[in-house]
Amino acid sequence: MFIYKSGSIFLVILIYVDDIIVIGTHSKSISKLILSLGHHFAIKDLGSHQYFLGIEVHHSASGLHLSQHKYITNLLARTSMTDSKSFHSPMAFGSAFSIHDETLLEDGTAYRSVVRALQYCTLTRPDIFFIVNKVYQFMHSPSDIHWQAVKHILHYLKETSHYGLSIQAxxxxxxxxxxxxxxxxxxxxxxxxxxxxxxxxxxxxxxxxxxxxxxxxxxxxxxxxxxxxxxxxxxxxxxxxxxxxxxxxxxxxxxxxxxxxxxxxxxxxxx
Incomplete structure (x- = not known):
């Protein structure tokens, strides 16, 4: 994050690899900065912030709504869960997990891949943070019980893919x-x-x-x-x-x- 202050002009630049967000108090100053960057780097001005690192930004009169609807939809398609039934909670009541749970999966590759994807979903979904943390603890030796818990989260995300964070002034x-x-x-x-x-x-x-x-x-x-x-x-x-x-x-x-x-x-x- 880079900050520029000069009189009444205040600009903030957020950079992640080759993705950049520029915000500030003066639109002309923002345009001038983007033009200046274009003289030194190959950049593309995408206009008003709509999408950043898999996070969708929806603007409204009351503020912003951040979601990962598209990312979650792609995850459900990748795991063949698009047509699955929906659940209303991210985990079953009274769920407790152990390294000694039932039968270990012969190949935990899919488990680890999905759990890592679920971790990224927590950027806008604090409601699944607790259970994602739980299933992540068994990445080294997941069992069928742990895999069922992961599928339960996916069932819940199917029901709530439009959920996200509302940021209001x-x-x-x-x-x-x-x-x-x-x-x-x-x-x-x-x-x-x-x-x-x-x-x-x-x-x-x-x-x-x-x-x-x-x-x-x-x-x-x-x-x-x-x-x-x-x-x-x-x-x-x-x-x-x-x-x-x-x-x-x-x-x-x-x-x-x-x-x-x-x-x-x-x-x-x-x-």
């Missing part, structure tokens, strides 16, 4: 991080799964669901770990936004905290 630039933990959810190593979601105003901008690297002795310890992870995310997002001329207020919230600026409330020591 808002005067509220407060950053709020919500955290939670699934304590000792793995029967293989008894590690916890940490999750956090970061919102700027009403817009979700970052999310994660990963295993904690150590085994916690209590739910309190495991929750403090995920709170620390959430605070670390806020610590780098805040300065980034300030560089973009946005001055956010940081909030951190979890199942064990009160929503207060960048602090946790401990009822034991708070008296």
């Amino acid at each position: 808002t005067p509220n630039y407060n950053l709020t991080c919500f955290t939670n933990v699934d304590h000792a959810s793995s029967s293989d190593d008894h590690q916890n799964t940490s999750s956090y979601f970061v919102f700027m105003g009403s817009n979700i901008i970052l999310w994660s669901s990963t295993k904690q690297k150590v085994v916690s002795c209590s739910t309190t310890e495991s929750k403090y770990k995920v709170v620390a992870n959430g605070a670390a995310e806020l610590s780098w997002i805040g300065p980034l936004l300030r560089e973009l001329n946005i001055a956010p207020t940081l909030f951190l919230a979890s199942t064990m905290t009160t929503l207060v600026p960048t602090m946790t409330a401990n009822p034991v020591f708070d008296g």
Whole structure:
């Protein structure tokens, strides 16, 4: 990401390999920049942002809608799931997975390929992040139970391929991080799964669901770990936004905290 500031002119350039997005406060400055780049590189101006790295951008009066409908449709066609039935949830209720589940697949190539594709779907689909993280943990030795879980996700995506992220203009630039933990959810190593979601105003901008690297002795310890992870995310997002001329207020919230600026409330020591 490159930032240009000069008086009232403010430009941001995002580059990923040979894909570029240019945004700014003055349309003439954007056009001048693109023209200047064209003198040095072979570029093609595609106009208003519609598609970027497999993410579709739909413009409306209320803001933007980001989705991966085309990418998901192609994935369903590749896995012969286009005409399959639809499910209304990304995973079956009470699902638990283990490295000792049933029969291992003779060839896990298809499993690994589909799970990697599902990982990319999570760019606009935080609703499948938790279960995709679960099935990814068995990439080295997937079983038929794990493959069924992957197919369940595909059935759900067929029903919800149009889902995505709605980004709306808002005067509220407060950053709020919500955290939670699934304590000792793995029967293989008894590690916890940490999750956090970061919102700027009403817009979700970052999310994660990963295993904690150590085994916690209590739910309190495991929750403090995920709170620390959430605070670390806020610590780098805040300065980034300030560089973009946005001055956010940081909030951190979890199942064990009160929503207060960048602090946790401990009822034991708070008296």
